[in-house]
Amino acid sequence: MTGAVNHGFLGTGWVFPVGHDSEQGIRLSDDGAATVRQSIGLILGTAPGERVMRPDFGCGIHDIVFDVNDAGTAGRISRSVREALARWEPRIDVLDVYAVPDPQDRRRLLIEINYQVRSTNSRFNLVYPFYLA
Template sequence: MTSLVDNGFLGTGWAFPVGCDPEQGISLTGGGAAAIRQSIWLILGTAPGERVMRPDFGCGIHDVVFDVNDTSTAGRVSRSVRDALTRWEPRIDVLDIYAAPDPDDRHRLLIEINYRVRSNNSRFNLVYPFYVA
């Protein structure tokens, strides 16, 4: 199955954040799992309405930025993340999403995403810190 990752089956694209590569011009992702991870960060970091030509792209977690950092907010965030990833990242199956207030920082909500890459059944997890006021 590693040949699927090596030949770019999972896709490549511009690296995020966008940068310059002295050999190729624009920095590109390595493809595979790295490209998917960057895509997830992009989806979660983009609020709907932020992209000019794609106003529905993104995740609704930005609607709760001024809410109280509690379990109710964590539940809303978990739902928004699941909906956004299901819609915008077709290369993965979302297995579980856990959102909980960070015990070390009362303004941070930690979102743990467990997912499986559909093409090779590899499992990954990612923790996305989301800050509330």
Template sequence: MTGVTDSGFLGTGWAFPVGPDPHHPEGIRLTGGAEAIRQSIRLILGTTPGERVMRPDFGCGIHEAVFDTNDATTAGRVSRSVREALARWEPRIDVLDVHAAPDPEDRHSLLIEINYRTRSNNSRFNLVYPFYVA
């Protein structure tokens, strides 16, 4: 399709974090396409359920594991929480796989690898989200 961009399929919205557009000082910075989905995933994973007053269910339950031992059991629980949250809150994607494992270079970090496909154009993407446990 000539002339149709990724953002034409996936939409455009406010970028995260919200801020002014450097090219249009009166406007808000926007994002679209695959980048908008990537930002949305990071926002979902970074939000604790109950944190948003008008949407108390929004977010991901991984924050319940912040004081857990960084082991395979915690990694499994985190993987399940990520799958459930993305299935509920990000309808533009199909989650193909979620794999969480302790970071070999940081014993307080759990690396969450998310493989997903956008529903509108079947493009596949990968995102690695670092999660810190105490």
């Protein structure tokens, strides 16, 4: 298998948003780093209780959506993100999570997640925008 990359641990999965390929099948991602990044987005974008067969899956940040945009809220969001990723994404080690107000939109917090993929020791950064109502 010269030139091929083994994504055994990182896996393959559906591309999000879900769509179909040119052969009318479900589009799949075979890029391990992209699969992990999409998984993080799914975890953060899912509120516990949304999935019928897995009611505890997701991240509790959705319970904070009506809170005031202050340091206490940012701390609760950081903690909730760290706990959800530790529980639901075993392919990574969470290095840091910061939630800071977006200087251009007071209703939005920018959640910066620094993580390391366990199988490759590659480090990545993801910024997830979270809107407070």
